[in-house]
C-alpha cells in the first residue's frame with residue numbers, strides 16, 4: 084500500500100472543568116507537531132514517585148490549542164479532494180471515552196464549534212459547483228454498529244444486515260440513503276440520526292457512546308459510485324473491565340468494541356503489509372468498511388487523547404494503538420528502531436521511556452527548580468511553573484551531531500564508593516533519575532512550519548469565523564466565501580499527501596532516534612552487561628516479529644483449511660450421491676472415500692504442524708522475555724543496593 088494512504092494523527096484535548104477542579108495534572112506534551120510525550124507518574128515499592136516519559140512520533144500531533152478547523156485543514160481536507168478523484172476515503176476518530184472523538188467529528192453545537200462533518204460538507208458542496216463535478220449527486224447514510232449489529236440511524240433504528248455477494252462486495256441491505264443538496268440539509272439529517280444513537284451513562288462520560296457511528300457521504304454519477312467518504316466516530320476504546328458500574332450487557336458490549344477495534348487495526352495492518360488475506364470478516368465494523376479499505380483508498384486515523392494524569396493508562400493505550408498503525412508504513416529500518424519503542428516487554432528497558440524523579444508540583448523549593456544541564460542557550464534551564472495543572476517534561480534539545488561534551492551531562496559516581504560490576508549501567512540510570520524534573524509552562528501554540536503557514540485558508544463557515552484561531556493561518560480570516568473561493572475550495576499549492584510535514588528538527592526526547600540513544604547511554608557505558616541486554620532485546624524483537632508473522636499465517640491457513648475441507652466435503656457428498664444413483668460401484672466408492680479421508684488427514688496434520696511450530700516460537704519468545712525480566716530485576720536489585728551503601 085502506498086505510504087501516504089494512511090495518515091495517523093494525534094489530538095490532545097484540553098483539561099476539562101471537572102478535571103481542573105479535581106486538580107488533575109496535564110501529563111501530555113506535544114512537540115514540533117509530530118512528537119507526543121506522555122509523562123506517567125508511577126510509584127516504586129518504597130512509595131517514592133517517579134516519572135516515566137513515553138515518546139511517540141506521528142504524522143501529525145496536535146496539542147490542546149488547535150481547534151477543529153485546524154485539524155480539518157491539516158489532516159482531513161486532503162481526503163475530500165481524494166474522494167473527488169474517485170477514492171474511497173475514511174476518517175476514524177479513535178480514543179477512550181471522553182477523549183474528544185465526538186467533539187472532533189460533530190463539534191459542539193452549544194458553543195458554536197463546527198466538527199469535521201460540517202466542514203467536509205462545506206467543501207463538498209463547494210466542489211460540486213465546479214463544472215467538472217456538477218453532474219455528481221451527493222447522498223448520505225448514517226448508521227451505527229452496536230453489539231455487532233447494524234442500526235439505521237435515518238430509519239427509526241431499523242436493524243440492517245451486511246451481506247457479501249459472490250464478488251466479495253459487501254452490501255448493507257435496507258440502508259437508507261438520503262440525497263442532499265446543501266450543508267443545512269446534511270446537518271439536519273445528522274442531527275436527526277445523532278439523536279437516535281445508543282448512549283449510556285458511564286463513569287467517564289455521561290454521554291458516552293458505546294457504538295461506532297458511521298456517516299457515509301457518497302458522490303454518485305448516474306447511480307455509479309464516483310467517490311465515498313466515511314466518517315467514523317468509534318466507540319470508546321477502553322476495556323469493558325475498566326468501566327465501573329457495569330452490568331453484563333455493558334461487559335458484552337465492551338468485549339464487542341474491543342474485538343472490532345482490534346480487527347480494524349489488523350485490517351489496516353494487513354493492507355499496509357500488502358497481505359493477500361485481509362481479515363475483514365473479523366468484525367462487523369471491518370466488514371462494512373471493506374470497500375473503503377481496499378484499492379484506491381485513503382485513511383486518516385485521529386487518535387484523541389485526554390491530557391489528565393487520571394487517564395494515563397488509556398492515553399498510553401491510544402498512543403500505542405496509533406503507533407502500531409503508523410509503524411506499519413515505515414521502512415523496515417525505521418520499524419526495527421521503533422520496535423524498541425513498543426509495548427511492555429521490559430518496562431525499564433523500553434527504549435522510548437525515560438525515567439525521572441517525580442517532583443511534587445506543590446513544592447515551594449525554588450532552589451531545586453532551576454537546573455542547568457549544560458545545554459547552550461536557555462533550553463537547558465528549567466524554571467518553576469506555578470501552574471499546578473501542568474506537568475510537562477523539560478525540553479532538552481540535543482543536537483545529535485554534537486560531540487560528547489554537548490551531551491546530557493551525567494553525574495560521576497564518586498570513586499571511593501563501592502563499585503558493583505553492574506555499576507556503570509546503574510550509575511547512568513541513577514543519574515537520569517537524579518535529573519531534577521521541573522514543571523514548565525505549557526508551550527505556546529507553535530507556529531506552523533513555513534510550508535504550511537502559506538496555506539490559502541478558505542473560510543468555510545462565515546457563521547463560525549469568530550472561533551477561528553488567528554495564529555493558525557496567515558491569510559485574512561474575514562475573507563468571505565466568494566465565488567472565487569468556491570471555484571477553488573482546495574488550496575492548489577498544498578496537498579498533505581504530497582507534502583507531508585517533516586520534523587523541523589530532531590527532538591532529543593525521541594528515543595527512537597538511535598544516535599541519541601547511543602549518545603545518552605551506549606557510548607558512555609560500555610559494560611558487558613549492557614551488551615548482553617542489548618543482544619537479548621534484539622533477540623526478543625526478532626522472535627516477536629516471527630511470532631507475529633506466524634500468527635498472521637496461521638489465520639490465513641485456517642481460512643484456507645476451512646475452504647479445503649468444504650471442498651472435500653462437497654466431493655464426499657457427490658460420492659455418496661453417485662453411490663445412491665449407482666454411478667459408482669462400492670469398491671470405487673470405498674477407494675475414493677479413503678483417498679478423501681487421507682487428503683483430510685494430511686491437511687489436518689499439516690495444519691497441526693504449523694500450530695506446533697507456532698507453539699515453539701511462542702515458547703522461545705517467552706523464555707527470552709523471562710531472561711529479560713530477570714536481567715531487569717537483577718539491575719533493580721543492584722541499583723537498590725548501590726543506593727543503600729551510598
Ligand SMILES: Nc1ncnc2c1ncn2[C@@H]1O[C@H](COP(=O)(O)OP(=O)(O)OP(=O)(O)O)[C@@H](O)[C@H]1O
Nearest residue numbers: 096179180181182183184185186288290291292319
Ligand atoms: N478539543 C477540545 N476542546 C474543548 N473541549 C473538548 C475538546 N475535545 C473534547 N472536549 C470536551 O470533552 C468532553 C468529552 O468529549 P467527547 O464527548 O467528544 O468525547 P468522546 O471521545 O466522543 O466520548 P465517548 O466515546 O464517550 O462518546 C466534551 O464535553 C467535549 O466538549
